[in-house]
Amino acid sequence: MRTVIVGNGMAGSRLVGELRSRDRRMPITVFGAEKARPYNRVMLSNVLAGASAPGDIHLTDPGWYADNDVDARLGLPITRIDRRERTVTSADGDVTPYDALVLATGSTPVVPPLPGLDAEGVVVFRTLEDCRAIVRHAESARSAVVVGGGLLGLEAARGLAGRGVPVTVVHRAGHLMDRQLDPEAGGVLRRTLHDLGVRTLLNARLSAARAEVGRVSGVELDDGTVLAADLVVLACGVRPETGLATASGLTVDRGVLVDDRLRSVDDPGVHAIGECAQHQGTVYGLVAPAWEQARVVADVLTGRTARYRGSRLVTRLKATGIELAAMGETGLGDDEAEVVRFTDPTRGTYKKIVIRDGLLVGAILLGETGTAGLLTQLYDRAEPLPADRLHLLFDGLGTGTPVDTPVRIPDTATVCRCNNVTKGRIRASWEAGARDVPGVAAETRATTGCGGCRDTVVGILEWLDRQDPGPHHEPGAEVSRL
Structure with missing residues (x-):
């Protein structure tokens, strides 16, 4: 089965790995709009904060695709899908046939149609290149404005504050992270951010950006307030990237409508996963559901029985x-x-x-x-x-x-939600010789998603080390199960 994957982000690249782990001979072609090899988009906030280098967040080694016989066409977006002929056309005009097509096109940042947002120094926060641009501007910025007080905007603001840049967050709702938090929690979070050097303006709407000689110099709010800024970061939300799906005649609401096998409701030869997919009325914007969907589609395409039943979301803010x-x-x-x-x-x-x-x-x-x-x-x-x-x-x-200590967590409990790793799998990898976080990550992928489980993994490893009966303990030997 010739499988073509459109999108090489966190969903598409995970699907490539899941397919190859199940079938070593399946012909796989993956197209990526970005030239960079796949990286962990969730960890961009760490790069912005200076806690990680760009090279630290890549999801594959440079030679992985070649070593695993995957035809990876990076920096080459798809411009057309012909469902009748079962082909895709890439930006260079090449036509590639498929037996199974998977759309993993992700989302597009929302940029308000306001004056001045095309000025130098106004940057969206979505890709690794965006992150590099923000860091570059931050080196000389005297002040910054982040538009959007959701998860991504607050991570950007905290990262800039950590670099010593005075930051103001402009948020249109009455409290921060209004999709995840109630007003009281939003108020406590606002106070915490203030103590960390991040100013917040609520119920505030951007009306324009001001520029001098083509470079942003500030922003104007709808009440006439003017904020000086030589760096403006747009974190106003995202919308599913469904242009290709719509043009090919697939049914799209907010995302591409899919069934429990993550097949388009119009064409069983086309699947959709990640932020561009809509399952039972829900479009998921976090990594754990995207990776769960990748596992389901990999099973379906390799002849296994699998169903996607939806995901229960846990949101974590990653900010120092x-x-x-x-x-x-x-x-x-x-x-x-x-x-x-x-x-x-x-x-x-x-x-x-x-x-x-x-x-x-x-x-x-x-x-x-x-x-x-x-x-x-x-x-x-x-x-x-x-x-x-x-x-x-x-x-x-x-x-x-x-x-919540390792003693009380049962082996069946999921520790890493992004990769569906239980405490029992971490124990098994420890018994097989993985005695530190990098070893466990290499064995199970735990900690490689949002990173929120890292402290728990460290605690489990420390606890297991204390249970080790001594230097003669064999890595595969049984350890008492509390």
């Missing part, structure tokens, strides 16, 4: 000095569900769990996320909750054992 995890229906109030809260704004702490019919349906942990693993497990599996709700918010409560 801020710990945040949010999941589920966080906006419900006391009149709609059982809600347990703890707030300590002076210390930047806000915790909330939302319970309905005895099950966890939402949670926010800001400032201290020690029970995030436990809550994620309860949320994922819809397991009954303990009667003492406070144990879900605080580590141990003086019992001597934190509720």
Whole structure:
């Protein structure tokens, strides 16, 4: 089966790897609009902050495609799909036939149609090249404005502040990260950011960017306020990239409509995964669902039985000095569900769990996320909750054992959501000789997605090291299972 993948980002490149791990002979051609080999887009905030170099976030080695007999055409976007002839046409005019076509075209940044946004120094934050441009401008910037107070915008703002650039976030909603947080949590987060050097303006709308000699010099808000800035970062959201799908006659709503096998509802020979796919009314914008979808499509294309049932999302903010995890229906109030809260704004702490019919349906942990693993497990599996709700918010409560320690996590619990890695797999890789995070990552891919599970993986490895009976212990030997 000749498989063509359109898109070489986090979804498309993962599908290539999943297919090749199942079938060494399948002809695979992947087209990527970017010239760079695939990289972890989630870790761009680390590059912006200076915590990682661009070369640290690539997902494949330089020679991987050649070594695995994959025809990778990078920097070569697809311009046309002919579903009747089952071919795709690339920007160089070449026509490539397919038996199975997978669209992994991702999303396009939203750029408001406002005056001045074409000036030098106005940059969207989406690709590795965008990140390099922001870093380059930040080296001489006296002040910066980030437009958008969502997840990506706040990561950009914190990264710039960490480089010593005064930053103001302009956000149109009444509180930060309004899609994931309730107003109270948004208020605590705003205070924390202020303490870290990030100013925020809420209920504020950009009306234009000002420029001098072609270079941005500031922005104007709809109330007439003018903010000086020689760097403006646009993080106004994204929209699924569905132009090719629409032009080829596929049914598109917000994304390409797909069934439980992630096939287009119009053409079983065309699949869609990642941010361009819409499954049961939902377009997922995080890496874990995209990689789960890649696994399902790899199974389907290699003759295995697989269904995609949707994903339950956990959002983590990756910014130095801020710990945040949010999941589920966080906006419900006391009149709609059982809600347990703890707030300590002076210390930047806000915790909330939302319970309905005895099950966890939402949670926010800001400032201290020690029970995030436990809550994620309860949320994922819809397991009954303990009667003492406070144990879900605080580590141990003086019992001597934190509720989220490796001892308490069962082997079946998912530690790395992005790659669906359980504690049991991490234990198995440790027993096989992977005694540090890079070793476990190479064996299981844990920590290579959003990176939010790294501390938990470190804790498990340290705990396993303490269980090692001594220097004569064999790597594959059994370790007592607590």
